[in-house]
Amino acid sequence: MRTIGGAVMAVVCGAALILGAQPGVPAAASPGGVGGMRQGDHAGMKGTDRGMTASAVDDVNKGEKIFAGKVGPWTGEARLVDMMTQMMRSGVTAKTAARFAGRRHLMLFLTEPATGKPAAGVAGKVVVTGPDKASSSNVTLVVMGEHIGADVDMRKPGKYTFKADIESAGGKGSVVFSYTLK
Numbered sequence: 001m002r003t004i005g006g007a008v009m010a011v012v013c014g015a016a017l018i019l020g021a022q023p024g025v026p027a028a029a030s031p032g033g034v035g036g037m038r039q040g041d042h043a044g045m046k047g048t049d050r051g052m053t054a055s056a057v058d059d060v061n062k063g064e065k066i067f068a069g070k071v072g073p074w075t076g077e078a079r080l081v082d083m084m085t086q087m088m089r090s091g092v093t094a095k096t097a098a099r100f101a102g103r104r105h106l107m108l109f110l111t112e113p114a115t116g117k118p119a120a121g122v123a124g125k126v127v128v129t130g131p132d133k134a135s136s137s138n139v140t141l142v143v144m145g146e147h148i149g150a151d152v153d154m155r156k157p158g159k160y161t162f163k164a165d166i167e168s169a170g171g172k173g174s175v176v177f178s179y180t181l182k
Contacts, residue, residue, distance in 0.1 A: 063107065071166055072173015074110040074119050078162070080179065081105040083151070102155030106139075107147040108164060118146045124166035126150065131158020131181075141166070157181050 063081035070076065083100040106126065110119040123143070129136040141148035141164070154160055158181060165174045 063105070066179045067162075067175070067177035069175070069177075070173075071108075071110060071164070071175045073113070073171040074122075074166070074173060075113050076111075076173075076175060077109045078164075078177060079107045079109070080154075081107065102153060104152050104154045105149055106141075106152050106162070107144070107149040108141060108166070109147045110166065112170075119168060119170070121168040121170070122148055122166055123168065124148060124164055126152075126162055126164040128152050128154075129161045129163075130154070131156050131160065154181050 063079040065077060065079050067076065067078035081104060083103040083105055084097050086105075087097040087100050088094070106128075108124070108126075110122055111117060112119055124141040125138060126141055127136055127138050137153065139150040139152060141150050148166075159178055160181060161176065161178045163174065163176045166172065
């Protein structure tokens with residue numbers, strides 16, 4: 001039962017991270033439309049209000065880019081979001097955020113090269129191999145808006161390798177990329 005509770009918590013928090021990354025959602029979710037801002041807090045402001053470009057704000061919300069290139073017939077981009085950092089930004093207590101230490105949300109954005117639009121009907125799995133090479137996890141990539149993603153455990157520093165296998169009615173593809181966690 002404890003495993004199910006943990007899985008439900010991971011899904012709920014993953015969904016909260018995705019919703020928090022959507023433009024306008026944090027501001028609209030709180031009274032006064034300021035995203036729960038306090039004096040000196042810039043969390044509810046647009047990126048351009050702080051001198052950041054809109055793309056820089058998107059990069060913060062969508063995590064760190066760890067891959068860009070071809071994935072079968074699609075153009076792909078993989079990003080990692082540090083869930084603990086994202087939870088801290090959202091205003092939860094340090095104790096709550098600490099439960100997400102070592103957890104990352106892997107997002108894989110796939111687009112149709114001819115149209116530049118998100119690929120439709122894609123599904124996949126990813127095998128994540130950790131720095132010790134002895135441990136790996138096999139996770140299902142779930143459709144989450146414009147990307148497919150999954151929460152992955154990355155507690156140890158070192159090189160992680162991701163092998164993603166993707167398919168849809170429009171084709172199949174696979175890709176291998178790595179990321180070094182410091």
